Amino acid sequence: MTSTAGSTATPRTWTVTAREDTGPIALVGLRASWAPLAKQSVVAALVVAAAVTSTLTPWLPVTDAPRMWTGVALALGGLLVAAVMARWPGAARAELVVPAIDFIAIGLLRYGTGDTRSVFLAVVVLPVIWMAASPGRRHVLYPLLGTCATLLLPYVLEPTEPRPSELVRLAFAVVVYGATAAVTNELARQADVRLSTAQRRRRVAEGEIDRAALVQQSLLPASTEGLPPELHALGVCIPARTVGGDFYDWFPTPDGAAFTLGDVMGKGVGAGMIAAAVRSLVRSTVDEPDAATAVRRAAAGLATGTSDVESAQFTTCFHVRIDRDGHARWVDAGHGLSLLRRADGAVRSLRSGHLPIGVGTSWSSETTDLEPGDVVVSVSDGVLDLFGGDLDALDRFEAWVAERSHPQQLVDGITELAHRGEHPDDVTVLCIAYRP
Structure with a gap:
């Protein structure tokens, strides 16, 4: 903001530079469009690493290689979808399709690397948090359903009657991952409330500062x-x-x-x-x-x-x-x-x-x-x-x-x-x- 007043009767001129919200908003939008790709890169990398390690390591079983590599292909397919979202930000509205794919990919990876003996079930926590971090209580239900799909996929591929101990283990796993989703969703909600409050206070403060600047400029001699x-x-x-x-x-x-x-x-x-x-x-x-x-x-x-x-x-x-x-x-x-x-x-x-x-x-x-x-x-x-x-x-x-x-x-x-x-x-x- 610059104010000048001269030796003639010409009115003083000043320039008040308005805050450009377009730049920060555009930057936030750009980061949001790239976020699915960054998240999916981690999931895909873990799924690929799990399959490669199981193949090359003798003490990690591979019980169904085709299904295992199908899971890898699905994870890489999710990575491709995330890349499309990064290229066309409008497609990011369907972001939750990617973690939904991951639930199936992780289920196939688990089935192909020993089913109940697989050590890679923990990877499912990533799409759980991914979905639960979105606003809305429904995003607690979605990861819960996704976890159920991951755990029950082996019984869909190979219909068998689970043992009572297996049912208890599956139920406990669903409860744990459901609780993880609920906690993540609540923390995300609280963070969103705090962010909205901070932004509202910032807008009020900026408005007061702008008015104070105009008042201060009005106190300078006009001519x-x-x-x-x-x-x-x-x-x-x-x-x-x-x-x-x-x-x-x-x-x-x-x-x-x-x-x-x-x-x-x-x-x-x-x-x-x-x-x-x-x-x-x-x-x-x-x-x-x-x-x-x-x-x-x-x-x-x-x-x-x-x-x-x-x-x-x-x-x-x-x-x-x-x-x-x-x-x-x-x-x-x-x-x-x-x-x-x-x-x-x-x-x-x-x-x-x-x-x-x-x-x-x-x-x-x-x-x-x-x-x-x-x-x-x-x-x-x-x-x-x-x-x-x-x-x-x-x-x-x-x-x-x-x-x-x-x-x-x-x-x-x-x-x-x-x-x-x-x-x-x-x-x-x-x-x-x-x-x-």
Whole structure:
């Protein structure tokens, strides 16, 4: 989100980048279409490994090789069906056909590798979990029926009367796998409820953040209409997040105009709320000639009686009041990132030893007389990140400012640097040119 305001009466423009739900949804859909293939790959690999191991290992019996390899073929057929679903996501609606095939494939594998003596029945737990993880209580019944089909398939292929002990064993196996299906289904249901709740809360939070961003943008000056013709202002604010803690402002005063740039410690909605409060308190001093009065009133308005240092709720601020004749009274509340660029290219720092709002207790103004062509430039510390972010960043920034005489060049240049890549902190610039 970028906000700019210029030195003409042209309304400010900003861009609010909407969240693209298409990308994440498309990604989730892509993953869902590939999920059956991933699951079936595991089942097919185990069935093939079981058949090959039984064939090559003498202590694992093969009682019916054709049926065993038929089971392998069915598992590989299920893999082919899953691959089709991955290629055409619309076919994934019939996903449960694949684990249904697996129940038969595992039943044939079990029958061909010793029937009741087969060691491979445990593979059936995979399609059981696969089906039971789908929403709906009916998906507890489906794997239960599938398990029954796997266990009773030998009696269909070779009708015999099972022994009582065999019936008890089969019944116990059905109960165990049925319980597995029930537990899996319930866990999946609870996870789905938690996910839906989290998504709903996220949508609400995103809506609140978007509204907060629009409110914050509405607080930035729309144009320079009302400012004296001797003063030309230009500003830009590029938050690192949707809502930032930086702000700039200007408004006419009885003798000229007042200009402010503030940087609230932190980011997000909380910082944006404090920025809005500081801006309003500073504006309430429109009739006060002393720039320091605005900072003192902002500090008094934000005082909570607790330690703002501990809560990290403090604001650095540069506030300047410039008369029509170029006489400027300014106060620097722990900001230290304001420059005066003279018309001849000389650069001077407008800095004092005062502490930020929320930390300091007293501030006093300093005076400077502007000459025609002079430009006051104030930036947030996020701008220094664009110049390396190290100890020499301020020197590089001052040299960069010295090469540009017009506020438009300064603002456009910093905007271009900010848009070249991600910036970890808010980037804000305020330029005031004195051109009588």
